[in-house]
Amino acid sequence: MNNPCGQHQHPHRLIQQPLDELTDRLRRHSRRVTGPRQAILDVLRRHQTPMSNRDIHAALGQMCDLATVYRNLHTLEGMGLVRRFDLGDGAARFELVTPEDDGHHHHLVCTRCSLVVEIDDCFPPEFEQALAQRHRFARISHRLEFFGVCSRCEAGESRPGPVEA
Amino acid sequence: MNNPCGQHQHPHRLIQQPLDELTDRLRRHSRRVTGPRQAILDVLRRHQTPMSNRDIHAALGQMCDLATVYRNLHTLEGMGLVRRFDLGDGAARFELVTPEDDGHHHHLVCTRCSLVVEIDDCFPPEFEQALAQRHRFARISHRLEFFGVCSRCEAGESRPGPVEA
DNA sequence: ACATGATTGCAAACAGGTTGCAAGAACCAC
DNA sequence: GTGGTTCTTGCAACCTGTTTGCAATCATGT
Structure with a gap:
């Protein structure tokens, strides 16, 4: 990863x-x-x-x-x-x-069947620092989630309930 | 920026x-x-x-x-x-x-007064591509928002309604 | 101007989530 | 153990954001 x-x-x-x-x-x-x-x-x-x-x-x-x-x-x-x-x-x-872990991570969600994949990648914290400085904000955090269609669903084998895009 | x-x-x-x-x-x-x-x-x-x-x-x-x-x-x-x-x-x-613009961008929101700053930065699309390939997802998109405390609020001049953290 | 179907107002209905209150546990001290 | 104090729980009512059925209304093509 x-x-x-x-x-x-x-x-x-x-x-x-x-x-x-x-x-x-x-x-x-x-x-x-x-x-x-x-x-x-x-x-x-x-x-x-x-x-x-x-x-x-x-x-x-x-x-x-x-x-x-x-x-x-x-x-x-x-x-x-x-x-x-x-x-x-x-x-x-x-x-x-x-x-040990603060739990910070993100997800990749299938908008058709709601399958969720855990994602450990994230952009570097320096970026957030820069944003904070540029806009004079303190204690910046972020929320990031990815959406897409998983291979099963893409292949047509649709199933359970969807999640919005 | x-x-x-x-x-x-x-x-x-x-x-x-x-x-x-x-x-x-x-x-x-x-x-x-x-x-x-x-x-x-x-x-x-x-x-x-x-x-x-x-x-x-x-x-x-x-x-x-x-x-x-x-x-x-x-x-x-x-x-x-x-x-x-x-x-x-x-x-x-x-x-x-x-x-012309697809409207894709993000926000930096003050969790105290709800002030919203428009953010044009984003991570490179290649990253999303890589994620898609790695997890075999199609049509990947993402949602990203930043939260923090604006300088006014940080300075104590709190005001209107908050937004969650 | 007319007809026709999209759009609106209204009220009821939903969904996720919160809350007041009295009954029911955990836990601490003896 | 026993007892009490305080936290938790169940229940039902409530709140907010959003959707929807239906009849009335209005924008548009002719």
């Missing part, structure tokens, strides 16, 4: 984090280790790609209310255990973040 | 397009030139930064229903007269596109 300018790139999602380690992180933030929370973390750690609140709720079976999922992801995001992504279809997606 | 790799960049919004030219484009697409449409185009051509449906509706005064604004922007987007942006706050924004 190289990158736009042969430079920056973010490694991530190398291995699944043990569930205990995750719940420990909850405790360290003085958050209670509840059934729904463990279940949500467990679902997330088994997943490679970002999941929506609805996805997670579905994966949980009738374990808890959808509102609980929303609240917990909000909490987890605040704790930095989870990172929010916007894949452009109006629903927030979440991925687990490891303590 | 340079760019991430000293390469690609999209010039845009050089001058206001005459209103007649815009309505002509409507006719060419066999769309009727109605009051609301002209007004919407007129509001957009006077604006430098992307406007939400609500913004436009407000700028129009009680000229037409909000639903009409939504429908028209959808139509205009389909015709390629307007381009949709997602600045991350849950409301779609639109900017007029000139016939």
Whole structure:
């Protein structure tokens, strides 16, 4: 994997984090280790790609209310255990973040079947610095996602639900 | 204005397009030139930064229903007269596109006051090509927006409504 | 001017997400 | 363990952005 300018790139999602380690992180933030929370973390750690609140709720079976999922992801995001992504279809997606990795990376989304590929490339941070200076902005960050049509869909074997372009 | 790799960049919004030219484009697409449409185009051509449906509706005064604004922007987007942006706050924004320029560009948004700065820099198209090939995706495009805190806000002179981080 | 079909206003309906409140756990201290 | 304090949860109502059905209205070709 190289990158736009042969430079920056973010490694991530190398291995699944043990569930205990995750719940420990909850405790360290003085958050209670509840059934729904463990279940949500467990679902997330088994997943490679970002999941929506609805996805997670579905994966949980009738374990808890959808509102609980929303609240917990909000909490987890605040704790930095989870990172929010916007894949452009109006629903927030979440991925687990490891303590080492800040979770910064991007995605390539198939606009036909919603297949998501994790992308580690990114443009060099110096670019952002330059932008910040030029426009006198502080604490600059960015959001970048790619869209396209995966080979299966391109070949005609269309399937599930689409995401907007 | 340079760019991430000293390469690609999209010039845009050089001058206001005459209103007649815009309505002509409507006719060419066999769309009727109605009051609301002209007004919407007129509001957009006077604006430098992307406007939400609500913004436009407000700028129009009680000229037409909000639903009409939504429908028209959808139509205009389909015709390629307007381009949709997602600045991350849950409301779609639109900017007029000139016939020459495809409207591809990005924004730097202040997360405190919502100030928007138009950004012409972008990473080189070859990068997207490479991504496409590597993951066997076709027709790749991307969405990129920057967020930060503008100098005024950083200086403490906070004001209007925020946008998410 | 007329006919005709696109367009509009209005209200209802949606979807994602948030929130108030009372009931139900976790967790700490004893 | 027991008990209480405080965080969480379920539920239902609510909010915002956006879409849609339908009848009334208006822009356009003739």
